[in-house]
Amino acid sequence: MAKATVPEQIPYLFQTAWNEHDIAGFASLFCEDASFVNRFGHYVKGIKEIVALHRPIHETIYRDSTLQNEIIELSPITDEVVIIHFWSRLTAGLAHPAGVHQVDTLILAVLCKQNGSWLIRALENVTLTNPRTGEAILRDN
Secondary structure (H helix, E strand, C coil): CCCECCHHHHHHHHHHHHHCCCHHHHHCCEEEEEEEECCCCCEEECHHHHHHHHHHHHHCCCCCCEEEEEEEEEEEEECCEEEEEEEEEEEECCCCCCCCEEEEEEEEEEEEEECCEEEEEEEEEEECECCCCCCECCCCC
């Protein structure tokens, strides 16, 4: 998988790896000791744990899913550390028990530059929900 030479590439490389169900490519986007919080609040640390969290879902319920990511904001902290926020729309396919449906999430990630490439050091994914009902909502509704 291509390496991110600028931080803005990370959401699109993330999207590509997900859409191709390329777990090795997905793993290559993270620092070795990265942390990841999925949209259900499950916290894992390290590439091996991030892969262990994602491989089973890409082999089963999300095997025909796709993501579409869109950058909201990039906030540099230093020349080698950036915070990025981006929208992510998951489209689940027929493999999902709930069938074809969409879920919007907001992703916050801390990116670090290592050896000339940008990598994810920490990522948190939050599902957009109606605060009164808990029902998932799409951001354009």
